[in-house]
Amino acid sequence: MKMKLNSHNAAFSVLLVVFMLFVINACKRESFTIATTDDVNITGFLEKNPEKFSLFSEILDRSGTKGYLAAYGKYTMFTPDNNAVNAWLKNLNKTAVSQLTPEELKDVVRYHVLQDTVSTAKFTDGKLAQITLYGQYLLTGVTFKEGTSSYVINKEALITQSNVRVGNGIIHVLDHVLVPASKTLAVSIESNSRYSIFTQAMKETGFYDSLNYVRANIPDTTRRFQTVVLESDSALRAAGFADYASLKAKLSKTGNPKSHADSLWMYVAYHISPGASYTADIVSSPSLTTLVPGEIVTTKLSGTKILLNDDEFNGVIEPGVEVNRTISNVTASNGVLHESKSFYKIKPRVPTGVFFDLGDQPELKALAAWRVPGQSISLLQNGKLITSGIRLDQIRSNTIGPVYSTSTLPFDNTRAYANRDLMNFNMSTSNNARAVWIELRTPMLVKGKYRVWICYTYNVGNYLLQTAVDVGTSQEQVLPNLMDTGQQLTASGVADANGGLPSADGLMLTNGFKRYMGTTAETATDGVTKGVLPTNSSNGWKAMVGKLAGVVDIKTTDRHWVRLTCLRGNGNGVNLDMIHFIPVDDDQNYPRFHPTPGVIFKRP
Incomplete structure (x- = not known):
């Protein structure tokens, strides 16, 4: 979908570029809604428009997926048009859909379908909350060119028609076929020459194997998706590590990098988090859990910068490291990769008051x-708390909020x-205008x-x-x-x-x-x-x-x-x-x- 920007909203478009400050659903008008009747389902709509979708209809037919996409349900289909399918086939050195096996085509369809209705109003700058039937997430964003903004999927496929409402869901039309990630996290890191030092550390500590599982074969389902935030070779050299040998000499104290008590093992484990956390997820959470028991990486959005471990501890400001957003949100078959601009590791601390x-x-x-002196501020305004450090059990229209x-x-x-x-907190066990409980973030x-x-x-x-x-x-x-x-x-x-x-x-x-x-x-x-x-x-x-x-x-x-x-x-x-x-x-x-x-x- 394309949106023309005039001078009135030009300033707003700048805000859209700022991560987490821009909201993709700011596009108030959803034009290009070209079907709204309930008597047409996804497959029916494609068949009624063969000049644009005959090839994807053929993909549905040959893959055996036409039946369920014609049935009652709630689906979102990201549908490549004929030009997109032809370009994809050419990339594969194929000339026809029939040259691919039904199983190959079934994976293509699965990667383009969500089992829920998701309009562009629900898009965020990051992964969609719903996972595809293939088992990988899709990324959404906005791209700007010559005063025009367009929704983009996986950083490459533009939505040319959005929110096509049919009887069993929504269709978004794409100018590219979406291709799922095929490399695991381990292979993605190893195959990138920027990360040779971290690759060697990953191998010697034993994490290469755990980051190399195909999702279907992973023994620990809690590790089905993982997130890795790692430093490039240049960032490590800037921190004084000329090569892997110098990193190992500095961090590995036990002589056994595979030991969980070894600082090199902890260094790598500290860079890995369970789950698939894209940049939008990172800044919407105060911290990332790591594979080091009891250790987290704090997260913060400062202007347009995503900062890790940028903390104030006991009144002392501890500068953090910045995430390199240009080389982040790299999807792997079993997770996502990000890069930090500087070296970081666990901060040793002891309990203190x-x-x-x-x-x-x-x-x-x-x-x-x-x-x-003498000031009083209501912290509940327009039905919302003005501080993220307080939570109430309920906020109703008559709730008496906390007062500073x-x-x-x-x-x-x-x-x-x-x-x-x-x-001052108004609390009660019986008055529904007052909170039963309050929470304070330490x-x-x-x-x-x-x-x-x-x-x-x-x-x-x-x-x-x-x-x-x-x-x-x-x-x-x-x-x-x-x-x-x-x-x-x-x-x-x-x-x-x-x-x-x-x-x-x-x-x-x-x-x-x-x-x-x-x-x-x-x-x-x-x-x-x-x-x-x-x-x-x-x-x-x-x-x-x-x-x-x-x-x-x-x-x-x-x-x-x-x-x-x-x-x-x-x-x-x-x-x-x-x-x-x-x-x-x-x-x-x-x-x-x-x-x-x-x-x-x-x-x-």
Whole structure:
């Protein structure tokens, strides 16, 4: 299908080129719909238009597939016209369809058919969600030439007529015959002279064999499709590896590259991910699982660049590597290949405390009102959450969404939020305008065991919440301790008379509570700033509560989801400030925080 671009939408066409920012279904008008009656099926339509489709009709007939494509069902057929079939036959040194076997032609048909109705409105920049009957995915995109944009399949076949609606599905007409990938991932890599170093590493670590299976013969069905992101020889040389020998000398420490404990084995395994992930899939997911247990590759779209392992860890920016989009999305018979522009490997890290302020979310930090005193921002707007770091169990037309707010100056001693801001969540077990559960996406956590502290402001609504991590995944963990927002720090057994004193810390900790805000008896790391919570009064010290939810065993270094489920409560909402993930053997009481952003208190 072709779309003329005038000056009014020329600027929009530029956005279309930007990956994931352009949406192919922006083509509002679906012209070329040339059949809409329900009494014509796919084969019937082709037979009624022999001047364009007689050769593909012959392919259906000789392959024995005409019958099912004439029957009731829901199909999408990508149909090459006669010119396309003739060009394909010439490429094969054939002069007629009859010179190919029925089985060969059956594979051709299977590769052109989806068992679902997929109009161009459902196209994305990447693979179609539905797989062909042949068992390989099709790629869709848009190509631009002389002010005209056209849909393109597998980077070469233009759709010349789209969305031809017939009784049992949709037809898209192509100017090329689609040819499925015949090489496996291993052979695709080996046959490309750009990847000689990685090829040798792949062979010596044993991955060549597992990447060389024909899909029908693969013993592990979870590896039916795999994704490989690898470096070219030039990228490896730029990183200091002149050849495979130097790569092996640097990485292989055990002398046995096939050992799963060997760093060279881990290097190759870290470049392989289960499943077929094209670039659109990569940027729509926060990370790629790898074949190294517990290790992932984080993903990010920055402008038009796809970045791997471009992270902020404990406040430190760790630059990542860029995917070479020009030489990516290469389909193999059992997966897809991508190339990175630079060398990358597993980042060695040890578990360390993560003190997650709920206001530290990229979309919030980009707002002018972020951490401005006295501001309040509804995070549910027009039926959608404006931050990707929060999920609710349901969003209806009357749902009361979360609110981000900041305290004013001077600080209220009874509501001294860390970094001045907090989140308010309206939750309920019975009111369908309020969420039953909320989920919050954490910063990166290194695999290991952590004590999880939920830091909240005392609320007379007496909400009772249960904490869980990664619900619905294989790593789901429900933590044992319930959080009652009607409890103050005195619930730990500490009396008002000495509650604000440092001597009370041990008793609070023993009973699963802690103070997480600095007191007036403490001096921050700047050597000047004092805390705002009093130590010599029954007021204030007890309202900002750190409650131990339990211990979580993080199996994968990644960002995770924490779910809080409402078991009781229907009041004015839950005020959440921070979530602390502290390694089980580390100090659980410190650091402490202050309403002034960036001010912290370490153990005296």
